[in-house]
Amino acid sequence: MWNEIASWQEMLTHRPDLSAKTIALYTQDARRFATWLQSEHPGLKATEITPIDAKTYRDHLLAKRFAPTTINRALISLMLFFDTLDGTNPFRHLTMIEVVEPAPVALSKTEWNAIRRCAEQLVRRDHGLALALATLFRYAGPRVSEVAALQIPDVQIGARRGLLIIRCGKGLKHREVPLIQASPAFGTDGVIIITYDEDQRAGGLSGHGGLGDGGHIATAIFRWPRARLRLPAAAWQRPRPKWA
DSSP states (O other): OHHHHHHHHHHHTTOTTSOHHHHHHHHHHHHHHHHHHHHHSTTOOGGGOOHHHHHHHHHHHHHTTOOHHHHHHHHHHHHHHHHTSSSOOTTTTOOOOOOOOOOOOOOOHHHHHHHHHHHHTTHHHHTTHHHHHHHHHHHHOOOHHHHHTOOGGGEEEOSSEEEEEESSOTTSOOEEEEEEEOOGGGOOTTEEEEEEEOSGGGTOGGGGTOSSOSSEEEEEEEOOOHHHHTOOGGGGOSOOOTTO
């Protein structure tokens, strides 16, 4: 089996999508399995390994108290390795270790007030950009990369309602967050004030231990400087909404 692992390692080095660290981890997992196999079943060939042997090895890693992520990576490494050999892949349909993710912890009111105060102190210098980003992250729940990719057409505001469009989220997922316009009295120069409709259409964050406090929550999304978005000048010559 050691010769097969060496050949597989050589094959992996020609894959441009794999880093040297990833290749080292893959081959390390394969060598650890070969060492275990040699001690448990001396003389057994790689093509003679069965799904029962694969399950036994997974249970062995569990008994050795390896982290679930380490075990799952090892099973994936071995599945990729046995794909290069003749015969049935014993690791192809082996059940992975399921990891239950902890529920997200919301900011306390004290923590949120401290963040908001810091953002409000920057209003004169950044025209409210920090405050807009802070409230958007807290109440609408987008990722940093999703906010960085926002363009003006992605924020669609009508007479009473609007839509925040995430065009390329994590996993290439398209997502739309419904928005409700707040009172024009909250508007300031260059700023769009909206409220986030925190209901089931938006994921029901408040009902699942999320970031919001429930109900319709005021949120700000700012019309950023043209230089920040690198938009053509024509995009900034549209009529301004009466409430902005």
